[in-house]
Amino acid sequence: xxxxxxxxxxxxxxxxxxxxxxxxxxxxxxxxxxxxxxxxxxxxxxxxxxxxxxxxxxxxxxxxxxxxxxxxxxxxxxxxxxxxxxxxxxxxxxxxxxxxxxxxxxxxxxxxxxxxxxxxxxxxxxxxxxxxxxxxxxxxxxxxxxxxxxxxxxxxxxxxxxxxxxxxxxxxxxxxxxxxxxxxxxxxxxxxxxxxxxxxxxxxxxxxxxxxxxxxxxxxxxxxxxxxxxxxxxxxxxxxxxxxxxxxxxxxxxxxxxxxxxxxxxxxxxxxxxxxxxxxxxxxxxxxxxxxxxxxxxxxxxxxxxxxxxxxxxxxxxxxxxxxxxxxxxxxxxxxxxxxxxxxxxxxxxxxxxxxxxxxxxxxxxxxxxxxxxxxxxxxxxxxxxxxxxxxxxxxxxxxxxxxxxxxxxxxxxxxxxxx
Amino acid sequence: xxxxxxxxxxxxxxxxxxxxxxxxxxxxxxxxxxxxxxxxxxxxxxxxxxxxxxxxxxxxxxxxxxxxxxxxxxxxxxxxxxxxxxxxxxxxxxxxxxxxxxxxxxxxxxxxxxxxxxxxxxxxxxxxxxxxxxxxxxxxxxxxxxxxxxxxxxxxxxxxxxxxxxxxxxxxxxxxxxxxxxxxxxxxxxxxxxxxxxxxxxxxxxxxxxxxxxxxxxxxxxxxxxxxxxxxxxxxxxxxxxxxxxxxxxxxxxxxxxxxxxxxxxxxxxxxxxxxxxxxxxxxxxxxxxxxxxxxxxxxxxxxxxxxxxxxxxxxxxxxxxxxxxxxxxxxxxxxxxxxxxxxxxxxxxxxxxxxxxxxxxxxxxxxxxxxxxxxxxxxxxxxxxxxxxxxxxxxxxxxxxxxxxxxxxxxxxxxxxxx
Numbered sequence: 066x067x068x069x070x071x072x073x074x075x076x077x078x079x080x081x082x083x084x085x086x087x088x089x090x091x092x093x094x095x096x097x098x099x100x101x102x103x104x105x106x107x108x109x110x111x112x113x114x115x116x117x118x119x120x121x122x123x124x125x126x127x128x129x130x131x132x133x134x135x136x137x138x139x140x141x142x143x144x145x146x147x148x149x150x151x152x153x154x155x156x157x158x159x160x161x162x163x164x165x166x167x168x169x170x171x172x173x174x175x176x177x178x179x180x181x182x183x184x185x186x187x188x189x190x191x192x193x194x195x196x197x198x199x200x201x202x203x204x205x206x207x208x209x210x211x212x213x214x215x216x217x218x219x220x221x222x223x224x225x226x227x228x229x230x231x232x233x234x235x236x237x238x239x240x241x242x243x244x245x246x247x248x249x250x251x252x253x254x255x256x257x258x259x260x261x262x263x264x265x266x267x268x269x270x271x272x273x274x275x276x277x278x279x280x281x282x283x284x285x286x287x288x289x290x291x292x293x294x295x296x297x298x299x300x301x302x303x304x305x306x307x308x309x310x311x312x313x314x315x316x317x318x319x320x321x322x323x324x325x326x327x328x329x330x331x332x333x334x335x336x337x338x339x340x341x342x343x344x345x346x347x348x349x350x351x352x353x354x355x356x357x358x359x360x361x362x363x364x365x366x367x368x369x370x371x372x373x374x375x376x377x378x379x380x381x382x383x384x385x386x387x388x389x390x391x392x393x394x395x396x397x398x399x400x401x402x403x404x405x406x407x408x409x410x411x412x413x414x415x416x417x418x419x420x421x422x423x424x425x426x427x428x429x430x431x432x433x434x435x436x437x438x439x440x441x442x443x444x445x446x447x448x449x450x451x452x453x454x455x456x457x458x459x460x461x462x463x464x465x466x467x468x469x470x471x472x473x474x475x476x477x478x479x480x481x482x483x484x485x
Numbered sequence: 486x487x488x489x490x491x492x493x494x495x496x497x498x499x500x501x502x503x504x505x506x507x508x509x510x511x512x513x514x515x516x517x518x519x520x521x522x523x524x525x526x527x528x529x530x531x532x533x534x535x536x537x538x539x540x541x542x543x544x545x546x547x548x549x550x551x552x553x554x555x556x557x558x559x560x561x562x563x564x565x566x567x568x569x570x571x572x573x574x575x576x577x578x579x580x581x582x583x584x585x586x587x588x589x590x591x592x593x594x595x596x597x598x599x600x601x602x603x604x605x606x607x608x609x610x611x612x613x614x615x616x617x618x619x620x621x622x623x624x625x626x627x628x629x630x631x632x633x634x635x636x637x638x639x640x641x642x643x644x645x646x647x648x649x650x651x652x653x654x655x656x657x658x659x660x661x662x663x664x665x666x667x668x669x670x671x672x673x674x675x676x677x678x679x680x681x682x683x684x685x686x687x688x689x690x691x692x693x694x695x696x697x698x699x700x701x702x703x704x705x706x707x708x709x710x711x712x713x714x715x716x717x718x719x720x721x722x723x724x725x726x727x728x729x730x731x732x733x734x735x736x737x738x739x740x741x742x743x744x745x746x747x748x749x750x751x752x753x754x755x756x757x758x759x760x761x762x763x764x765x766x767x768x769x770x771x772x773x774x775x776x777x778x779x780x781x782x783x784x785x786x787x788x789x790x791x792x793x794x795x796x797x798x799x800x801x802x803x804x805x806x807x808x809x810x811x812x813x814x815x816x817x818x819x820x821x822x823x824x825x826x827x828x829x830x831x832x833x834x835x836x837x838x839x840x841x842x843x844x845x846x847x848x849x850x851x852x853x854x855x856x857x858x859x860x861x862x863x864x865x866x867x868x869x870x871x872x873x874x875x876x877x878x879x880x881x882x883x884x885x886x887x888x889x890x891x892x893x894x895x896x897x898x899x900x901x902x903x904x905x
Binding site: 086087090091170172176178183185186264268269283284287289291307310313314317321322402420424425426428429430431432433434435436437439440441445446447457458459460462463464472473474475476477478479480481482483484485 | 506507510511590592596598603605606684688689703704707709711727730733734737741742822840844845846848849850851852853854855856857859860861865866867877878879880882883884892893894895896897898899900901902903904905
C-alpha cells in the first residue's frame, strides 16, 4: 500500500469509529455487560482458531529470528486465551463510571448544573508484541462507552486479527454497534503516522510499548497522548526509619519483580543512619543477587560499583540498584525531582511530619509512606483493571482505571435564563 | 537572534520555570494571596509606566497599519489597568483548590490512599494582542501554584513587559519565588516552536488566539495542549417548545453579543412546529438585524438567504444565523454532532424526557435545557474566573476555572506493606 492509501484506509476507520462512539455512549451498563459476556463466550469458543492464527505468527517470528523472550510474549495457548476471556469476565464485574454525577450545584439565576461523566469518544491504542492487549484494551474502552482503533505490532497480526474478530462477532450477536472495535488489518508502518493525524476523529491515543514507539507518537500526534516513558522509582531511608521496615521495603521494591515500571531503581539513605542501616540493607540485597552502584560515601560503608551521573537517570529493569547518601529530606526530594521519572517514590520513616513533607514535595504520580513501590498499580489501588500508568499530569496521572477512560459534560437545566 | 539562540533562551526560561514550580507548589494559600495582593498594588502603582509602555506599542501599531479594532484591543488606559488589578483582587478571593482531597479509601492490606489536588507544574501561555492576558493568565496559574511562561503577541511587547515586571516586582517583595512568572522578552516567531519542544520542562501549553496560532501549536507541541477552535453553537426548538421561551432564548443566544464563542450560529426547528413557531422567531431576529440563511424548507416559511453546506459548519461571529428544519430529535442531534464544534448546544422543550435524551446525545462540552447558550461561561457557572474554554475532552472540557489548572497525586500511607 502507498502512504496515501494507508492514510485513506485509516481515515475511514477513524470516521467509522466516531459514528460508532455516538451509539456506544447511549448503551446502558446492562447492555454493555451483555455484550462483554458474549465477547468472552466467543473468544472461548474460538480458542482453536486463535491458537492456530498465533502459530502463523510464531512461525514467521522464528523465521525472522525474534528473540526467545519476544516469542514467549507473542505465544498464545489455551491457557492464555482463557486468561484473556477471564479478563473480560472481570471487566463485566466492574462498576461503570459513565453517567455518574461528579458534581452538581445551582446558580443565583436558578439554573441547575451537573457535571456528568461521559465516554471520551474514540481512542487509538498503539501497542507492540503482546496479542492479549487487543482484548484487554478494547474491552476496557468498550466498558466505558468508547470506540477503539487498535494498531498492534506486525509480528502479532494474525493473532490480533483472530482476537478482534472474535470480540466483534461475539458482541455483534447481542447488539455491539458496527465499528465499535476496529483493528487496523494491515501492518504498514505509516499507519501509526496516519492515526496521529486523525485528531478530527480520534480523541486520544494511548501508546503501549518501548520508548521508540512512544517517542514517535508524542512527536507526531495532534491529539492528546497518555503514556509513560520510564519508571525510575526511589526509596528514601529517612533518619527516623525503622531498620527492619527499610530492609523489607527495599528488598520487595527492588527484587519482587525487576522488569516492571514500579520496581525500585535508586535507594537514597539519610547520612545520619547510613552507617547503622546501610550494611544490613546491602546484605539483604546481596542475598537476592542485587548489584549495588554507589556514590562515594556509599562506597565507604558498603561494597558497590562506583555510580556515574548516568546511573541516577537509569531504569535498570534488572537486579541493579543505585545508592546515594543524602544529608537531608530536601536533598532527597531534589534528587528525586531532578533524576526521577515522576512515577513512584517511597519514604521509610516513623516521623509523620517528615513523611508528609516528602509526599508533598515529590513531583510524582504516586508518593508512598512505608509502602513498597511495587504496590503502585491499578489492581493494588483497587481499580479492578488498568489500561496503563501515566507519568503525564494532564487528565490522568498514575494508575489508570475505567474512570480515567471517561470525560465529562456540563448538563445545565433552566426555565429560560438569558444573559441579557 | 538565530533560531538556535531562541531555542537556548527559551530552554533556560523553561528549566527555571520547572525549578520555580517546586517552590510554588509548597506555598500556602495565605502566602499566595499575600503575593497576589502585592502584585495588584504594584500594578496600580506603576499605572503611568504601563500606560507609557502601551503608548509605544500603539505608536508602532499605527505605523504598521493595524486595524482600528486591533488597536482598540491593544490599548491600555488608567481604567483598563485598574480593571486588570481588580481581576487580581477577585482571584485572591477565590478558594484555592490545591491540597484538596478528591477521594480517599483504604485497601484490604491496610494501606490508605488519598487522591490529592496538586499544581500542574509549569504552563506556557501563548496569546495574541490583548495585554491584559499577561496578568489574567499569570495570576490564575500562580493562584494554583503553577509557574508560567508567557509568550504574547509582538505588537504588545512593551505593554506585556511592563505588566509582567510589575507582577514580578510586586510579588518578589513578599516572597514570590524567582522565575515563577516569566515573559519571553523578545518577539522572534520561532519562540513558539521552541516552547512546543520543551516537554521536559513544560507540562501544558494553552494557546489563546486565532485558528492559525492554535493550529501551529497543535501540530508542533509535544506536551498536552488545551484549546478551543470554534464555537458553532446550536439551539433546537423541539416539538414541545414554549414559543415565547424559544423566541427569548434564540434572540439572547444570537444577539446579546455576536463576536464570542458561545453565541448561537445555527437554529434547528422541529418540522411539527416550524409553521407555528418559525415566523415569530424570525420576526424577532429580523428586528435585531439578524440575517437568516435557511434550508429549503425554512425558506418556504420565512424569508432567508439559501444556506449552503458550508453554512452548517461556519462560526459567523456576526448577526447571521443558519436555520434548518429537522424531522426528529435524532436528526437534530446528528446534525449537531456532525457540523458542530462540541462547544454548547441548547434544547427548548417542556418535555423532560426529550431534554434528557438531547443532553445525553450531544457530544458537546455544555448541553443546556431551556438556557441561553450565552451562559456557557466560567463566570456564569460560578467558577469565579476563567482561563479559557476547552472543546477538547481530555483533562478539561468546557469552561476552565482554577480546578482545571490542577493535577493530582496519589498519596499512600502504610505500615510496611509489600507485594511479595
